[in-house]
Amino acid sequence: MDTKILDYTALNGLVFCNQVNAAKNNAEILYINEAKKLGIDAILFRRYYDTASDVPVRSEPAVCIFYKDESFFNTPAHIKLHAALWSAGRNEIYIIQSSTRTDIINARKPAMVQNGHLSLENLLLASTSTIEGINEERFSAYLFGNGTFWEQPYFTESIDEKNSPYIFY
Numbered sequence: 001m002d003t004k005i006l007d008y009t010a011l012n013g014l015v016f017c018n019q020v021n022a023a024k025n026n027a028e029i030l031y032i033n034e035a036k037k038l039g040i041d042a043i044l045f046r047r048y049y050d051t052a053s054d055v056p057v058r059s060e061p062a063v064c065i066f067y068k069d070e071s072f073f074n075t076p077a078h079i080k081l082h083a084a085l086w087s088a089g090r091n092e093i094y095i096i097q098s099s100t101r102t103d104i105i106n107a108r109k110p111a112m113v114q115n116g117h118l119s120l121e122n123l124l125l126a127s128t129s130t131i132e133g134i135n136e137e138r139f140s141a142y143l144f145g146n147g148t149f150w151e152q153p154y155f156t157e158s159i160d161e162k163n164s165p166y167i168f169y
Contacts, residue, residue: 001129006066006140007140008044008063010022010045012044013044013045013046013047013059013062014041014042014043014044014045015028015032015042015044015045016041016042017032017035017036017040017042017043018041020032022032023158024045024047024055024056024059025055025056025057025058025059027058027059027060028043028045028059031043031045031059031061031090035061035064035107036086036103038064038081038084038163039066039081040064040065040066041066041067042064042065042067043064043065043091044061044062044065044088045059045060045061045062046059046060046061046062047059048060060090061090061093062091062092062093063091063092063093063095064085064091064095064104064107065094065095065097066081066094066095066096066097067097067098068096068097068098068100070098070099070100070101072096072098073096073103073120073127074119074120074121078096078120079111079119079120081120081149082105082107082110082111082123082166083110085107086107086108086109086110091107092108093105093106093107093108093109093125094107101127101128102125102126102127102128103126103127104124104125104126105120105123105124105125106123106124106125106140109123111120111123114153127132
C-alpha cells in the first residue's frame with residue numbers, strides 16, 4: 001500500500017485503517033473502527049485545531065480510499081458500498097484505487113437508475129488508468145482540509161441538496 005495518495009499524506013490527515021495508532025484523536029479512532037466494517041483502507045481526515053495544541057480538537061472524514069480490483073466499479077458490491085457511504089453522509093468523495101485504475105466518486109449523491117438498473121456512472125468525478133492522469137489540484141488535500149472542495153466551478157453542479165440523506169420532506 002502506498003503511503004501517499006494524490007497529495008494526501010500523514011501530515012495533512014491521511015490515516016491507513018490498519019494503523020489505528022496514527023489517528024490523532026478519539027473521533028478518528030472511532031471512525032476508523034467503523035470504516036473497517038466497510039472495507040475502507042485509508043481515510044483523509046479534515047482536522048480542526050485549537051491554536052494552543054497540535055492535536056486536533058475535532059476531525060471529520062473527508063475522503064475514503066479503497067484498494068479494489070479493476071472490475072469493482074459499478075458492480076452490485078460497489079453500489080451497496082456507495083449506498084452505505086452516501087446514506088452515512090460523512091465524507092465528500094471516495095477513491096477506488098487498483099493496480100491499473102483510479103476512480104474518484106462523488107459520495108454526496110445516490111446511485112441513479114439507468115436502463116432499469118442502479119448505476120454509479122454519473123457520480124464519477126475522475127477516472128484514469130494511471131494516477132498521473134488525474135488533475136491533482138482539483139482533488140488536493142488542502143481543499144478538503146479547508147472545506148472548499150465543492151466551491152470549485154468544476155464541481156458546483158455535482159451537489160444536489162434534494163438528494164442529501166439529511167433533507168426531510
